[in-house]
Amino acid sequence: MGKTTLLDHVESQAARCRVARITGVESELDLPFAALHQLCAPMLASAGTLPPPQQHALDVTFGHAGGAAPDRLVLGLAVLGLFAEAAAEQPLVCLIDDAQWLDTASRQVLGFVARRLLGESVLLVFAIREPNPDTLLAGLPALAVGGLDDADARALLTAATPGLLDARVLDRIVAETRGNPLALLELSRSGRAELLGGFALPAVGADALQDRYEQRVRALPGPTRRLLLLAAADPTGDATLLWRAAQGIGLGPQMAAPAQEAQLVEIGRSVRFRHPLVRTAAYTAGSVEERRAVHHALAAALDGGNDRQRRVWHLAAAAAGPDDGLAAELADVARGVESRGGIAAAAALLRRSAELTTDPRLGAERTLSAARAHLDAGDFASTLGLLARAEACAVDELQVARIDLLRGLTDRAAHSGREAPAALLRAARRLQSLDGRLARHTFLDAWGAALVAGGLAFLESDLAAVSVAAREAPPAPGETTAADHLLDGLAALITEGAAAAHPILREAVTGFVDDDVPRAQWLHCGVLVANAALSLWDYDRWEAANARHVELARAGGALAPLANALNVRRVIALWRGDVAHARELGTEEATVKQVTGTRRASYGDLFLLAYQGHAEEALPLLAKAAEEAAARGEGLGLYFTDRATALLHLGLGHYAEAAAAAGRAATGDLGPFTAQALPDLIEAAVRSGAIPVAEAALVRLGAYTAGSDQDWATGLRARSRALLSSGEEADRSYAExxxxxxxxxxxxxLARTRLVYGEWLRRGRRRSDARRHLKQAFEEFTRMGADGFAERARHELLATGEKVRKRTADTVGELTPQEEHIARMAKCGRTNAEIGAELYISARTVEWHLSRVFGKLGISSRKELRHTLIHPSNRTC
Structure with missing residues (x-):
């Protein structure tokens, strides 16, 4: 399409800039951070100025130091800082051609960096062959390069092809190429007979273009073709390696001349094919034996120590048949690659290892390992393909059952809907007689999947069915673990009720929070542990469990669990009224989702919409979230949109609408979540005159809180009882x-309770008492930005005769959540580097944000910032 020519133009216009340019290579897709290393290598001399954690992240990623895989966010920040330092003296322009062939890890990091280029003198330009559905580069400004219009296409082809063109051929070529300038130019060079005589009209497009390149490659002398094949087999474009390997198979530099004269390749300090399709054509033109020979040559030319991973990869490509020694080495290399965060590369290595393994049992095991790695990498199609292969060669029932388990987990990861609970329940039942411990873990997976599917789950695999099956599954022999208590307690919550479940769940939560539970179990069960604490109405344990989950996910760079943990963390922050912190966490949650490509509704975002109380803005967004949740088969998503809708209407005083939404949220049994919707339903039903509905909901709330002495449970129960009472009984219950x-x-x-208490007092003509509670409620709602509830409290205060000013936009609204957070940290004395390290942005971006903050606040320095009220907050520095 000419994208490379456009990049050439950008480079020609960047004379006063430092230019770094790379091209993605299809054969390098499975090598983690290969493209990133190629781009960053010339700049690594500047890494010494970065904070130590960022330096270490680069060292581990590029193999200069050992250690666990670095946090992907820290790595992204390190690359951002590296680019900023490289651009300190001269603007930096990074040109990335064929971005569709960058390895996944590099795309994640470069996409992360590109979305954060605010104050740096850095430009990243990605060129991609087709519109990219991948989310890793989502959110970047895009320019679609279309074909030339008919007049320009004819002019180009006519100018490039001397002679009288056949008008019919010209018309058809222009139509078939859709104005693709590169295809037009190639046809002008190689299809002159067709254009001039009209005797043949070859198909055109990417495949046809590659065929033409392949014809030109095959026309070269044999030694030149082998040299091109050797260059195409090496994805690095390392000219030194090329000549070293070429010498091993008897090829010299003079063999390159015909290919360079044909303008197919340039070999200088590096190897550059004229077009990516030339590389593909050069490789395709070689026979199977010739390809194996060049891979052997490249492996022999590589250092087995520093380049072991690439050497083994070339040896595997050269293997003609099964080789158990090489298979074992591939598996070992895969473990090392995965420990550094290269899950996709590990998956490819494990897949090849399985193909080279002769022992059927070991081959099936390695195929299952490869399938699990592909699942973790998000490649669901490859996972299912490998599972089909594993099924064909499985040697025992346990392997077959594990195949069922991985199929269920794949469905859960890919769809997160009603199919996953059924598949995981079947797998758990099958595993019971084969591996009791794995079966119990699978029942937990099935319970979590059924909770997410909620009311949209199939009847035979809904939360009740899974819970019954789990209660019938005995613990595995040996010590009973916290995970065992967790499964038994969650199952009992559905089958036997809160009173029976609470003692078991309390033991499970204590085991996780207070004991040394392995990190893998925390990452596996963290959300369910928090849900267990929620079902106990134990706010402190709910927060502690979630904090531990977030901490371990952050420390280990486990970004998928971190996205889920942050979602819960935001809801916790909102319930304690810390809306500013919830927004800050939202920034981090969004960052994690951008890095991982995760597409999932944020429950914190839904509740923020409810808090803000702007119906015209919120209701369409909530409706869209509900529609998307239903399409995914995610009943829990519907629950949260209903909860948020109910809260929105409660704040606005739309009680009938609130009752309808809260009634939907309280339908069925979603364990800890159903109970949370009942106080909203009771308030809305009472206010809208549906007293029988409120009374039934109060009975259900009593059952869910039975035996709990937690202040959260008893407080909500007392408030709900007060709403349905009168006289002294209501007064006592509100006060309690x-x-x-x-x-x-x-x-x-607490603010909601003061509001309804104040409303009741005002209606009882106890205006002085009402003012006290209503004023406190108004101040709290105003502080936390719950505008709908604040306005409701303000109207009640006015009715008592209190003069209260309507809340208007002020400085708080002028600063974005990110600017608020940065300003508050700067006010506490944090340096730009310290702020950047915590927020995953560069120090220069922090400086840029602060300049905007100073302008909005009308100040000019950090010193003045110390004396400026940024945002009321009860949190310290």
């Missing part, structure tokens, strides 16, 4: 609710 919730950190629920 305020007292109980006042002992917790549930600021939002």
């Amino acid at each position: 609710a305020v007292d109980r919730l006042g002992r917790t950190r549930l600021t939002f629920e």
Whole structure:
């Protein structure tokens, strides 16, 4: 299409800039960070100025130091800082051609960096062959390069092809190429007979273009073709390696001349094919035996120590048949690659290892390992293909059952809907007689999947069915673990009720939070542990469990679990009234989703919409979120949109609408979540006159909180009872609710309780008492940005005769959440580097944000910032 020519033009216009240019290579897709290393290698001399954690991340990633795989966010920040340092003296222009062939790890990091280029003198330009559905580069400004229009295409082809062109051929070529300038130029060079005489009209397009290149390659002398094949087999474009390998098979530099004269390749300090399709054509033109020979030559030319991974990869490509020694070495290399975060590369290596293994049992095991690695890498199609292969060669029932398990996990990861619980339940039952411990873990997977599917799950695999099956599965022989208690407690919560489940769940939560549970179990069960604490109405344990989950996910760079953990963390922050922190966490959550390509609704975002109380903006977004959740088969997503919708309407005083939404959220049994919707339903039903509905909901709330002495549970129960009472009984219950919730950190629920208490007092003509509660509620809602509830409280205050000013936009609204956070950290004395390290941005970007903050606040220095009110907050530095 001419994208490479456009990059050439960009490079020609960047005379006063430092230019770094790379090209993606299809054969290098499975080598983690290969493209990133190629781009960053010339700049690594500047890495010494970065913070030590970032330096270490680069060293480990590029093999200069040992250690665990670095946090992908820290690595992204390190590359951002490296680019910023490289651009300190001269603007930096990075040109990345054929971005569709960059390895996944490099695309993740470069996409992360590209979305954060704000204050740096850095330009990244990606050129990609087709519109890219991949989310890793999503959000970047894009320019679609279309074909030339008919007039320009004819002019180009006519100018490039001397002679009288056949008008019919010209018309058809222009139509078939759709104005592709590169195809037109290639046809002008190689299809002159067709254009001039009209005797043949070859198919054109990417495949036809590659065929033409292949014809030109095959026309070269034999030694030149072998040299091109050797260059095509090496994805690095390392000219030194090329000549070293060429010498091993008797080829010299003079063999390159015919290919260079034909303008197919340039060999200088590096190897550059004229077009990526030339590389593909050069490789395709070689016979199977010739390809094996050049891979052997490249392996022999590589250092087995520093380049072991690439050497083994070439040896595997050269293998003519099964080779158990090479298969074992591939498996060993895969483990090392995976430990450095190269899951996709490990998957490819394990796949080849399985293909080279002669022992059927070991081959099936390696195929299953490869399938699991592809699943973790998000390549679901390859996972299912490998599972089909594993099924064909499985040698025992346990391997067959594990295949079922991986199929279920793949469906859960790919769709997160109603199919996953059924598949995982079948796998768990099959594993019971084969591997009790794995079966119990699979029941936990099935329970979590059924919770997510909620009311959209199939009846035979809904939460009740999974819970019954799990209760019938005995613990595996040996010590009973915290995970065993977790499964038994969650299952009992559905089958026997809260009173029976709470003791078991309390033991499970204590085991996870207080004992030394392995990190892998935390990452596997962290969300369910938090849900267990939630079902106990234990706010402190809910927060502690989630904090541990977030900490371990961050430390290990486990970004998929981190996205889930941050989602929960934001809801926790909102319930304690810390909206500013919830927004800050949202920035991190969004960053993690961008890096991983995760597509999942954020429950924190839904509740923020409800808090803000702007119906015209919120309702369409909530409706869209509900539609997407239903399409995914995600009943839990529907629950959260209903909860948020109910809260939105409660804040606005739309009680009938709130009752309808809360009623939907309270339908069925979603364990810890159903109970949370009942207080909203009771308030909305009472206010809309549906007293029988409220009374039934109060009975259900009593059952869910049975045996709990937690202030959260008793406070909500007392508030709900007060709404349905009158006289002294109502007064006592409201006072108890305020007292109980006042002992917790549930600021939002306390403010809601003061609001309904104040409303009741005003209607009883106790205006002085009403003002006290309503004023406190108004101040809390205003502080946390719950505008809908704040406005409701303000109207009640006005009705008591209190003069209260309507909340207007002020400095708080002028600063973005990111700017608020950065300003607050700077006010506390944090340096730009320290702020950048925590927020995954460069120090220069922090400086850019602060300049905007100073302008908005009308100040000019950090010193003045210390005396400026940024945002009311009860959190310290």
